[in-house]
Amino acid sequence: MVQAKIQAISYYLPEKKLTNQRLSESFPEWSVDKISSKTGIYIRRIASENEYSSDLAIAAAERLFDENKIDRKSVDFILFCTQSPDYFLPTTACIIQDKLNIPTSAGALDFNLGCSGYVYGLSLAKGLIAANIATNVLLLTSETYSKFIHPQDKSNRTIFGDAAAATLIAKDNGCCELGDFELGTDGAGRENLIVKNRGIRNFNLKGNDFFDIDGNYLRNDDFLYMNGGEIFKFTSEAVPKLINNLLHKSKLGIEEIDLFIFHQANAFMLNHIRKKLKIEESKFFLFLENCGNTVSSTIPIALKEAIEQRKIKPNDKVLLAGFGVGYSWGATILQF
Structure with a gap:
């Protein structure tokens, strides 16, 4: 049986912070303690006005390459999970391929899933490797939900933050097997x-x-x-x-x-x-x-x-x- 292994993981959080104190100021009926006890969250990271899902994903991927000394030219497939793509078209994964300078021989696609998306992405990466289509799959997850949460929606504003993660799934070397x-x-x-x-x-x-x-x-x-x-x-x-x-x-x-x-x-x-x-x-x-x-x-x-x-x-x-x-x-x- 062909193995697929996670070789490395990195992530990126935007600099802008949304604290419980700031939320409590906007919604006085919810105290800082009430927000933290209800959600377990104290700070959310929020993408800036000119920061989009591809930007977060690229930052996470660059960190992955740098932290783990990974040659970006070894990547032969990009899977990009997002529900907030940069454009209706083209595929954001294609934009990421170009900006990361990954070889044009690599496949690249977006898939639209939310909270189950990472596990689905791992399954797709394993399938690509098992089918001998790819040997080094770059799985990127990135969301900017904050851009379509209403300013007066206290429930969703207390829960969601923006972020991206980059995972390299490889055929051979890795810290764990899928x-x-x-x-x-x-x-x-x-x-x-x-x-x-x-x-x-x-x-x-x-x-x-x-x-x-x-x-x-x-x-x-x-x-x-x-x-x-x-x-x-x-x-x-x-x-x-x-x-x-x-x-x-x-x-x-x-x-x-x-x-x-x-x-x-x-x-x-x-x-x-x-x-x-x-x-x-x-x-x-x-x-x-x-x-x-x-x-x-x-x-x-x-x-x-x-x-x-x-x-x-x-x-x-x-x-x-x-x-x-x-x-x-x-x-x-x-x-x-």
Whole structure:
């Protein structure tokens, strides 16, 4: 069986910060302590006005090459996961190929997935390597959700941050091997996390602001809308099934997993899932305090930090799980 291994990971956070103090000033009914206790987040990084997904991805890739002494000319495929591409067309991955000076012999494509995107990207990279299409796949995840969150949407502004991550998946050398994958989709949940008016279907529509009877912002179809209650219900039901199905496929018991790194949605939701699955707190890694929910980049950022903090030892098994917008979900196990 052809192996595929993660060789290196790096990430980039924009310089601009959105603190709980600043959010509390905008929404006085939410104190600093209430925001942090509800989300587990203290600071979010926000892309500047002239900073876009490709810029973040390029910065993350340059850091990957520099930190790990990787020859960019060895890259023979670029996978770019984003829901905030620079343009409707061309493909942002093509722009990235040119700006990174990666050989024109490399393949490059965008794929539109959110919180499950990193796991899906790893599965695509493994498939490309197994099919002998590529030997060194550069997987980039990058989002600038802040650009389509309404200024008065306190719920989403407290959760989401912008970021990018770069991962090199190689045929031979690497710190860990990609194992089995478990993937799933339920498009019936599409209305619960959506930007309605920026695609071809509703291209020319202009959304209006809607508020509740107390004057609290509800939604505008030009901006991101999230039904938090339905998303929480979805994760509570789908994620335990996802983990159990992957463990069954991999012929492993939950006690044999050394570390769990889930999509860093928010601390409350993650701890709810952890308790439901009866995962020990010491085996459950969280890293979102100083960057927020960065969508497809949460898992690689947390994985990089877990490695740096020596939470992962040789021979450890690490389970990754992403879930959210789509609905879409995916999980895999890394063997270190």
